[in-house]
Amino acid sequence: MEEKGKKRxxxxxxxxxxxxxxxxxxxxxxxxxxLLILQNSFSNNQNNGTDDTCPTFKAFEEGSETLSKEQNAQIMDHLQKFIKSLNSALIRVENKDYGICRITKKLIPKGRLMAVPHTTLSIEGKELVEKK
Incomplete structure (x- = not known):
């Protein structure tokens, strides 16, 4: 099918x-x-050298460490989902249906796939999903 000289x-x-x-x-x-770096830092139980410092500083360090662990856990969760999406994209590449919008069934523009290679939605498809 041709559209204004462009082959689709x-x-x-x-x-x-x-x-x-x-x-x-x-x-x-x-x-x-x-993910591996985060997992290693998350499970790192090394002493930060606060044993001989004042108790207030140590409490501050422990609070900060807890916050860091929560942030790392969120980042790890995001990375795990990203890895799963990338693996799914690889499967779509092998199945030859990579780059087809799951909503519009049209080809996702190459530029979008270069920027977000794991996407399953074109901009048009994404806008349709967001309207719902």
């Missing part, structure tokens, strides 16, 4: 899917590395 594709080519796969794998590698 229902799927991305194998070459394009390989390009997306590379981007997804790079993001996946970084996300797994970041």
């Amino acid at each position: 594709y229902s799927r991305y080519s194998m070459k394009e899917r390989k390009e997306f796969r590379k981007i997804i794998l790079e993001k996946l590698k970084k996300a797994k590395k970041d």
Whole structure:
């Protein structure tokens, strides 16, 4: 189907899917590395050297540590969801249905997929979902 001289594709080519796969794998590698760093810091039980400092400072450190652990737990949860989304995107690449909006069923623009390779929604699809 042609629209004003532009050919519309229902799927991305194998070459394009390989390009997306590379981007997804790079993001996946970084996300797994970041998650591992957080998991190690989260489970790190090393003493911060506050044993010989005043009790007020130690209480402050413990409160700060608790807050940091809560923040790290939230970040870890976000990273785990991100990794799951990236793995799902890899499956879509292999199934040849990568880049198809799950709402509009149209091809998601390449620029959007380059920026957010795990997305399943075009901007149009996202706006439709947000209106509901």
